[in-house]
Amino acid sequence: MDPRHLELLAAIVDHGGLTEGAEALGKSQPSVSRTLAQLEARIGAPLFKSGKRPLQPTDLGLALAEQGRAVLKADRAASEIVDRWRTGRSGLVRAGGTPFFMDGVIASMIARFQQTMTDVRVDQSYGYGPDLIERVRSGALDIAILPLPKEDVPEDLSFQPILPGLNVIACREGHPLVRRRLLTPGDIARYPWIAPPADSPLYRDLRRALSNIGAEDFRISFSGGSLASVLSVLTGSDSLTVLPYSVVFMVKGRAPVTALSLEIGHPNRVLGLLVRAGTEPTPAARRFRAFIAAEFGSLGRRIAKHQTEQIWR
Amino acid sequence: MDPRHLELLAAIVDHGGLTEGAEALGKSQPSVSRTLAQLEARIGAPLFKSGKRPLQPTDLGLALAEQGRAVLKADRAASEIVDRWRTGRSGLVRAGGTPFFMDGVIASMIARFQQTMTDVRVDQSYGYGPDLIERVRSGALDIAILPLPKEDVPEDLSFQPILPGLNVIACREGHPLVRRRLLTPGDIARYPWIAPPADSPLYRDLRRALSNIGAEDFRISFSGGSLASVLSVLTGSDSLTVLPYSVVFMVKGRAPVTALSLEIGHPNRVLGLLVRAGTEPTPAARRFRAFIAAEFGSLGRRIAKHQTEQIWR
C-alpha cells in the first residue's frame, strides 16, 4: 500500500473530483486518473461509484481517504518541521567560549535569542583557545566565542572580530580605590586578588597587567571559581581582579561592580566569533551567529557611548 | 516530501539501524541506504549523527520519524481496511427479493449474518421477477432472492435453486378449517381472503390455486399490505391467504399462523439466488450469498424433518 496513493485518494475525495484533486496536488488530471485506476486495480475494488459524474466515493474509498488524510497531515507536519529547520527557526546550536564571557555576556544574549527562537536548542560549553579551535575545526562546535591574537587565527577557520580584547581591573562599587585619580602599585598591592583559573588566558593577563604596573608580588585570596563565585567574592570584599571590560559592563546592572580607571596594557587579542570556513553552517547556527554579532554591535555602541559620557563627566 | 521516505525514516529509527530497518520494510539494505542519503540531500540536513555506528538520529531525524510513524500507522490501517474488504468482512451487499420472502425469511437471515459480519452493510430492496433480473443484470443488485420458473432463468445470469416454490393456504392457528381432513371449495369460499399486491406472482398463484380447487369466486377483505400487515390481519381474523410455505414455516415461531393441509397445485417455480454470471462478485457479496445458501440448506432440512414428523403423527 503506497501512502502516496492514499494522499491522492484523499485529495480527490476532499476536492470533489479528479480535476480539482489533481490541481490541489499540483499534478495533471490524466496522471491522477491513471494512478487512481491503478490503485483500484491493485485493491481489486472500485473506490468511486462508476457511471456517476459528480464522482462519488464508495464506502471503501471513503474509509481509505480517511487514512489518506492522516498521511497528508503527517506529510504537511514533516514539511513544516523541515521548513522550520531550514529557516533556522528550529535546530541545535553548539556554542562554546571562554567561561567568563559565556557566563557574563553570552548567556543573556542566548536568553534573548531564545525569546524569539523558542525551538532552537543551544548547547553551551566552556573552553579556551586551542581547545575551542580544535572543536570548531572538527565540527563538534558550531561557533566559538573567544579572544584571539590576530596572528593566531587558524587559516582554515573564519574569525569575525566583534570587540577589542580590553581587560580592566574590577572591584566592588564603593571600593576605596574607586575615587582615586592616580593609582600606585602600592595601592594595588594592599588588596587581595581574585585569580581566574590558572590555565586561562585571563590569568596570564592578570600577571602581565600587574607586572606592567610594577606590582610584582600580590596576594591571591581566591581562585578557580566561575564568574558567579568570583562576583560574589568581589562584591563581598575589597578584593580586586582582572576581567574583560565587556563582562564588567554587562554585569554592572546586576551586581555592584565597577572598573578601576587604571590603564593595564591591553593584550593584543580581539574578541570574535570563530566558525568553520569551508562547510555551510546549519541555518540555526547561521541565525545564532548573526544574532550574537548584532548583539555585540549593539554592546560595542553602548560601551562607546558610556565611555564618552564618562569623559564628559 | 514523499511520505514513503518518512516511513523509511521511522523504520530505521525504530529498528535501530539501516539493516534492521530494511528488513522490517522488506527491502534490501543498500536501497534503504541510498534512499536515506537522497532524503538527507533533499532536506539539506543530516538525519543521523555521522560517524556513529549505532546509528543515532538527530533531533530533526527524530521529529521527522515521528511523522513517519503516523504515516506508517495510517498505511497499516488502510491495509487492514482493504484486507477486511477483500475477505468480505466489510463492504456493501445490495440484496433484492420478493417482499414477503424478504420480510418473512431473508431479513432474519441477514440479522444472523450481521452478528458475525458486523461491518457488512446490507441494502435491502424489494421487487418482482423482471425488475429484479434487470437490476441484477445491470449490476445495481448483487443478489436477488426470488422464485423463477426454470425456463425463465436468463442465460446471462447465474441462478442457484435453494427451495421448491411451494405455496400453501395460510390462516391463523385455531382457525375453524385447521382440523378438517377434507376441505371443499365450499369451505374455502366461506372465508374472506387476503390478497397479495395485484402485480405480485403470489397474487397470480392465489387465483390459480383457487381456480384449481374450483372456488371461482372469493371474497377479498384485505390487500396490498406488506407481510407484517398481512400477518396482523391474518392472526386477527379468520381470513385466508396464500403464502410460500417457507414464509409460514419461518413465521410460525413468531406469530400464530399455520398452513391448511390442502393441496394447491404448485407453481413450477423454484426459489433461488440470482447473481451475475460473468463478473466477479464482491467478497462481501460472495460471503453473503454463501451464507444465505447455507441458511436455506438448513431451512430445507428443518422443513423436511418437520414434514416427516407431521406424517408420523
Next chain:
DNA sequence: GGATCAATATACCATCGCGTTATGAAAATG
C-alpha cells in the same frame, strides 16, 4: 431527445526513482 460542454479515461513517450546484486570502506568488538 439531441446537441453541447465539462469531466474523465486512454494512448504514447520520456524520465526518474527504486529495486536488485556485488563490492568497498569504516567502525565496533574481541
Next chain:
DNA sequence: CATTTTCATAACGCGATGGTATATTGATCC
C-alpha cells in the same frame, strides 16, 4: 590487530509516474 558487523557506493534494469494530445462519456440545456 584481526574479525565482524554495518553502512556506503557502483552499475544496471524496470516499473511507476509525469507530461501532452486526444477520445469517450455523463450531465445539462434548450
